[in-house]
Amino acid sequence: MIKVEQLTKYYGPRAAIRDLNFEVAKGEILGFLGPNGAGKTTTMRILTGYIPPTSGSASVAGYNTFTQSLEARRHIGYLPESVPLYTEMEVSSYLDFMARIRGVPGRNRRARVNYAMEALHLTHVRDRIIGKLSKGYRQRVGIAQALVADPDVLILDEPTIGLDPMQIIETRNLIKALAGSHTVILSTHILPEVSATCSRVLIINDGEIAAEDTPENLTRRLRGAETLRLEVRGPRDEVARRLRSLPRVVEVAVTDGGDGRHAYTVVCELGADLRERLAATVVQEGWGLLELRPVEYSLEEIFLRIITEEEAAAPEAVPV
Amino acid sequence: MGNIWAIAQRELRSYFVSPVAYVVTALFLLISGFLFSLILGVSNEASMRPLFGNFAVIFLFIVPALTMRLLAEEQRTGTLELMLTAPVRDYELVLGKFLGVFLLLLIMLAITLVYPAILLLAGNPDRGPIFSGYLGVILQGAAFLSIGLLASSLTQNQIIAALLAFVILLLLWLSDALGNFTQGRIGDLFRFLSITKHYDEFPRGVIDTRDVLYFITITAAALFFTVQSVTARRWRG
Numbered sequence: 428m429i430k431v432e433q434l435t436k437y438y439g440p441r442a443a444i445r446d447l448n449f450e451v452a453k454g455e456i457l458g459f460l461g462p463n464g465a466g467k468t469t470t471m472r473i474l475t476g477y478i479p480p481t482s483g484s485a486s487v488a489g490y491n492t493f494t495q496s497l498e499a500r501r502h503i504g505y506l507p508e509s510v511p512l513y514t515e516m517e518v519s520s521y522l523d524f525m526a527r528i529r530g531v532p533g534r535n536r537r538a539r540v541n542y543a544m545e546a547l548h549l550t551h552v553r554d555r556i557i558g559k560l561s562k563g564y565r566q567r568v569g570i571a572q573a574l575v576a577d578p579d580v581l582i583l584d585e586p587t588i589g590l591d592p593m594q595i596i597e598t599r600n601l602i603k604a605l606a607g608s609h610t611v612i613l614s615t616h617i618l619p620e621v622s623a624t625c626s627r628v629l630i631i632n633d634g635e636i637a638a639e640d641t642p643e644n645l646t647r648r649l650r651g652a653e654t655l656r657l658e659v660r661g662p663r664d665e666v667a668r669r670l671r672s673l674p675r676v677v678e679v680a681v682t683d684g685g686d687g688r689h690a691y692t693v694v695c696e697l698g699a700d701l702r703e704r705l706a707a708t709v710v711q712e713g714w715g716l717l718e719l720r721p722v723e724y725s726l727e728e729i730f731l732r733i734i735t736e737e738e739a740a741a742p743e744a745v746p747v
Numbered sequence: 748m749g750n751i752w753a754i755a756q757r758e759l760r761s762y763f764v765s766p767v768a769y770v771v772t773a774l775f776l777l778i779s780g781f782l783f784s785l786i787l788g789v790s791n792e793a794s795m796r797p798l799f800g801n802f803a804v805i806f807l808f809i810v811p812a813l814t815m816r817l818l819a820e821e822q823r824t825g826t827l828e829l830m831l832t833a834p835v836r837d838y839e840l841v842l843g844k845f846l847g848v849f850l851l852l853l854i855m856l857a858i859t860l861v862y863p864a865i866l867l868l869a870g871n872p873d874r875g876p877i878f879s880g881y882l883g884v885i886l887q888g889a890a891f892l893s894i895g896l897l898a899s900s901l902t903q904n905q906i907i908a909a910l911l912a913f914v915i916l917l918l919l920w921l922s923d924a925l926g927n928f929t930q931g932r933i934g935d936l937f938r939f940l941s942i943t944k945h946y947d948e949f950p951r952g953v954i955d956t957r958d959v960l961y962f963i964t965i966t967a968a969a970l971f972f973t974v975q976s977v978t979a980r981r982w983r984g
Contacts, residue, residue: 475832478981500834507832511825513757515764527753528833572829 428453428580428610429474433483436469443469444634446483451627453579454607458625459614460730465631467614468508471582474612475505487580501530504573508584510566514558518549518568521557522575529576543571546601562589570598574605581605583613587620599624618730630733637733645729653695654722657705660688661714667691669712675699688717750835754843758817759850767816771809772855778805783862793870795863799880799950803942806891807920811912813851814895815905817844818977822903831981838974845896845970852888856881876952883949886962887942891916893969900976 429451436443444466451457459467472478474485476496485492490499513521522540531539544550547567552560557568566589573581586602587595602611602624615621621628622642630638638645659666663681670693671679678694695701702719709716762768779798786797821827830840866872898912899905919942926938938944945958 472828472832477828477832497834497836500832503832505829505832507825507828509825509828511827511829513761513826514824515761516757520760524753524757525829525833528750528830528835530834 428455429485429487429612431470431474431483431485434470434473434480434485435482436466436473436478437481442634444631447631447634447636449629449636449639451610451612453610455627456602456606456611456613456625458621458628459612459631460616460618460621460628461614461631461637463616464633466634467631468584470631471505471584471612471614475503475582476500502579504529504576504578504581506569506573506581506583506586510569512557512565512568512572515556517554517556518560519544519553521568522571525572526575529578531576539575539577543575546574547571548597563591563594566590567594567598570601579610581609581611581613583611585615586613587615587617595620630730632733653697653699653701655693655695655702655705656718656720656722657691657693657709657716658684658688658718659691659709659714659716660686661709661712663689666709666712666714669708670705673701673704673708675701688715690718692722750839751843751846754835754840755846755850758844758847762813762847762851767813768851771812772858775805775809775855776858779859779862793866793872795866795872795877795880796950798862799884800947802884803887803920803946806888807913807916810888810891810895810916811898811909813848814892814899814912815909816899817848817896818900818973819902819905819908822980823905827977827980831977837977841896841900841970841974841977845893845973848892848896849889852892853885856884856888873952876950879952879954880950882954883946883958886949886959886966887946890942890962890965890969893966893973894919897969897973897976900973 431447431449434447435445447466447470449457459470461467469478473480474487474492476492476499479493487499488502490496490502492499513524516524519540522543523536526536526539541550544553547570549564549567549571552564557565560568566586570583570586573583581602583602587598590598599620602613605611606626613620613624625642627641628639628645629636657670663683666689667679667681670676670691675696676693677696680692680694682690682692684690693701693705702721706716706719779802782801783798790797818827821830831837863872863877866877894915895908895912898915899908901911902908919940922937923941923943926934926936926941928934929937945961948955948958
């Protein structure tokens with residue numbers, strides 16, 4: 428559905444994005460993750476036909492976003508980061524206007540506008556002037572505008588910024604429900620959002636793709652090891668030594684607790700499930716086993732690791 | 748075509764939601780009404796000619812006020828990004844904006860039809876010059892508006908858009924006077940460009956195709972450059 432090949436955009440001497448390559452299949456939800464200035468918005472603007480690339484190409488629904496821009500745009504619903512709106516209009520008039528220019532034929536318009544308002548819980552404010560709405564509501568009008576023409580592709584730049592937790596959950600559910608019949612690209616800083624909604628994640632840093640995979644695979648790939656956390660009541664050094672001596676244990680780190688209880692982070696070889704072995708060992712030695720749980724890398728940690736590893740590995744930038 | 752009309756409708760409605768349309772129309776009617784009665788009082792002649800002559804000067808001020816927000820505001824708020832990523836051609840956006848403000852001007856002029864109505868009731872004016880006079884005003888208005896729209900496309904700042912439009916219109920307005928001070932070919936050029944010269948015949952009842960062409964050309968040229976300006980936005984990112 429979406430194909431990006433060697434996409435590059437220079438603003439003067441600075442490359443906002445460089446040789447990006449990725450594809451999004453029909454019905455997928457792809458998450459763009461990246462720090463500010465990574466190139467997410469630039470990529471989205473090229474995909475929506477707002478700006479042309481310096482080199483490389485992007486196509487949506489088979490149409491090149493530069494040479495066949497108008498056709499490509501017919502298949503896209505877009506919410507820019509700044510959520511621009513005609514603040515002097517009423518919600519329903521605005522959505523009707525957007526439906527019109529996005530090509531919804533007259534007979535379908537009212538139904539589509541009503542659908543969009545219901546999906547975003549805007550029906551009770553349909554006659555309110557947009558300028559008078561709170562940020563959360565405005566955000567929802569922005570998303571509604573992207574949905575109203577029922578486009579094949581939705582490109583959402585930070586769609587849940589400014590929403591309260593309840594609204595965030597509703598929006599995420601809405602986006603998930605759209606998968607399959609729609610193809611979605613959303614960019615976000617909010618990492619849990621990516622795991623919650625996206626089938627695939629693209630981590631962009633400094634204009635290049637740093638990682639691309641499903642959230643689960645990313646977690647697994649970067650784990651490198653199985654990590655378990657134990658809390659044991661017993662003599663500190665002896666416990667650590669005993670645990671370290673077990674087969675397939677790579678490393679044991681101790682944090683002192685009070686009252687004879689200490690926390691141990693046990694790093695095991697990838698694939699080794701040592702939970703029962705560790706529990707049995709502690710009990711057999713007569714120590715108190717207070718806690719045993721696996722430690723999962725959160726997407727935050729993965730993200731930060733990728734970004735900082737990227738920066739550590741990157742060679743000195745050569746001025747063009 | 749549908750897009751142009753949709754955009755024009757939106758723009759026209761938007762004018763009437765803000766104070767701008769009302770204030771400008773009120774001022775326009777106030778000034779022209781004042782002039783109308785003054786002229787009538789002095790000349791006792793059932794003619795719109797002197798008033799038509801003054802419309803142009805009034806337009807010099809109110810057109811920038813009307814057009815300043817058309818594209819500048821869209822750039823400032825970011826709605827231009829929405830418009831340029833919708834399946835709307837750049838020229839459709841520009842024509843839609845132009846049509847919207849042009850319709851507003853027509854509404855304003857329609858209200859001034861009370862003046863010839865009064866003349867018809869009270870006297871026996873020549874109908875011909877009134878028709879051609881309004882035609883001239885409309886053509887001139889279109890040209891002014893298109894220049895105002897061009898100015899608005901060049902900046903995010905409404906004030907600058909208004910000032911730019913005013914300066915350009917003023918230069919065109921003064922072109923005739925400038926022409927009188929300059930010799931030879933350049934003088935001819937100035938006089939050729941002059942708005943006053945091309946407008947003068949209309950209130951007299953003369954529709955010279957050269958004059959009509961002049962205004963249409965200016966309007967078309969300004970709109971063309973406006974489309975280029977909007978398209979250039981994309982390249983600047």
